[in-house]
Amino acid sequence: MTLVKCPYCEENIDRNFEFNWTKHGNRYWHDKCWESYDSGRKLVYDRAGQYLGNLADYNKITKQFNRYIKKGYSPEGIVQALDYWYNIQDNSPDKALGGIGIIDSIYIDATRYFKERQALKDKQAKEQIHFQKEYERRYYQPRAVKIPKANKRFHFE
Numbered sequence: 001m002t003l004v005k006c007p008y009c010e011e012n013i014d015r016n017f018e019f020n021w022t023k024h025g026n027r028y029w030h031d032k033c034w035e036s037y038d039s040g041r042k043l044v045y046d047r048a049g050q051y052l053g054n055l056a057d058y059n060k061i062t063k064q065f066n067r068y069i070k071k072g073y074s075p076e077g078i079v080q081a082l083d084y085w086y087n088i089q090d091n092s093p094d095k096a097l098g099g100i101g102i103i104d105s106i107y108i109d110a111t112r113y114f115k116e117r118q119a120l121k122d123k124q125a126k127e128q129i130h131f132q133k134e135y136e137r138r139y140y141q142p143r144a145v146k147i148p149k150a151n152k153r154f155h156f157e
């Protein structure tokens with residue numbers, strides 16, 4: 001048995017008897033775990049690059065990303081927090097020092113902001129549907145179909 005621990009799910013991999021693993025850097029990862037980690041990291045890289053441009057320091061961002069994931073933050077949440085900071089609050093990347101250290105102090109506020117915004121959207125959508133139904137009920141009642149009276153002039157009986 002050659003046991004190593006997957007750094008993502010922290011379960012053991014027996015390198016002699018399991019084959020769904022790959023070495024990345026100096027660690028052994030389940031392929032699935034690596035995929036999940038790597039796609040999340042890409043998501044954050046892309047967004048960080050979008051806001052930081054040439055200032056982005058991807059080694060730094062990787063270290064910070066790893067720390068956040070350990071803390072239980074999700075890649076999607078980190079991306080939202082970046083949107084919150086740079087897009088909604090319109091902050092400048094000058095003080096970011098190439099990284100995403102700001103996430104530490106805004107993650108909770110940002111996720112709350114988006115949750116509330118989504119709740120508001122849902123509420124508005126519900127009200128819209130209600131209004132629509134009410135409107136249709138009032139103004140689009142199917143008209144009673146008028147049946148033309150038989151023309152007496154051509155009434156042969």
Ligand SMILES: [Zn+2]
Nearest residue numbers: 006009030033
């Ligand atoms: Zn794993």
